Structure formats: structure tokens, C-alpha cells
Amino acid sequence: VYIGGLRRDCDKNEIREAFADFGRVLKVWIAQKPPGFGFVLMSCPGEAKDAVRGLHGTRMCGNRVTVEMTNDRRQDNQRNGSTTSDSSWKSKIRTKRDVRESSQFRSRSSSRKQKMKRKESEDRER
Numbered sequence: 001v002y003i004g005g006l007r008r009d010c011d012k013n014e015i016r017e018a019f020a021d022f023g024r025v026l027k028v029w030i031a032q033k034p035p036g037f038g039f040v041l042m043s044c045p046g047e048a049k050d051a052v053r054g055l056h057g058t059r060m061c062g063n064r065v066t067v068e069m070t071n072d073r074r075q076d077n078q079r080n081g082s083t084t085s086d087s088s089w090k091s092k093i094r095t096k097r098d099v100r101e102s103s104q105f106r107s108r109s110s111s112r113k114q115k116m117k118r119k120e121s122e123d124r125e126r
Contacts, residue, residue, distance in 0.1 A: 001040045001048050002068045003060070008035040010061035015040060018060055023047025039070065 003015065012028045019025045019040050024047065030038035042048040048069060056067040 001042065001051055002037065002066075002070045003040065004037045004066035004068075005063050006030065006036055006038055006065060007061050007063050010035075010038070014061055018055060018058075019051050022051035022054055 001019070010030055012030060015028050015030070015038065016025050019028075019042065022042070024043035025040060026043055027041040028038065029040075040048075040051070042051065052067050052069055055065070057064060058067075059065070
């Protein structure tokens with residue numbers, strides 16, 4: 001279950017208690033960078049749906065929150081023919097390495113080399 005609109009100082013225990021009214025809570029994860037959202041894993045989908053109906057739009061940790069069902073990645077993977085069973089929330093979060101390797105942070109030296117080669121070939125043609 002996704003929870004959005006959380007305050008930076010939100011307490012896992014407060015979330016756990018709110019969701020425990022609807023069933024057994026297996027795990028609570030709150031994002032730190034960037035803050036403001038989290039996930040709750042409940043023991044069965046029916047309890048999770050009840051929690052979404054009961055908690056969406058309520059106040060939690062001092063803020064009005066959005067509570068929604070997330071996509072079940074395991075079912076999505078089975079539909080798409082994938083055999084991976086990794087459904088951890090952390091796999092959705094970009095690592096520092098991912099950020100460094102993204103196009104935004106690529107070295108510009110290769111483009112400089114290309115420009116120099118073009119300039120040299122233009123000079124030769126003259």
C-alpha cells in the first residue's frame with residue numbers, strides 16, 4: 001500500500017498502528033530522500049484494500065495522506081513472462097551509481113572529441 005503526503009518526521013509506529021486496525025502489518029517503509037511517502041506491506045490483499053478505503057484522506061503524522069494500492073509487481077512480471085521474483089520497494093529507488101551513469105552526468109569529453117574531429121575534417125576540406 002502506498003502512502004503519500006507524509007511529513008519528514010513521520011513515525012513508523014504511528015503508521016503501523018493506523019494500518020493495524022485493518023489487519024496484520026508485515027512491514028512499514030518510509031522514504032528519506034526524498035521524504036514524503038512510504039509503503040506498507042500487509043498480510044493479505046483484502047486487508048490492504050480495507051486499509052486503503054479506511055485511511056485514504058485521513059490525517060496521519062499530522063498531514064492529510066493519500067493511501068492507494070500499489071501494483072503487484074509479481075503479478076505484472078508473470079503477465080509479462082518475466083521470472084524475476086524481486087518485488088522489493090528498494091529496487092524501485094535509483095542508486096547513486098544509476099544517477100552517475102545517467103545521461104545528465106556523462107562526461108562531455110566524447111562530444112568534445114567529436115566536435116574537434118569535425119572541425120579538423122572541415123579544415124582539411126578547405
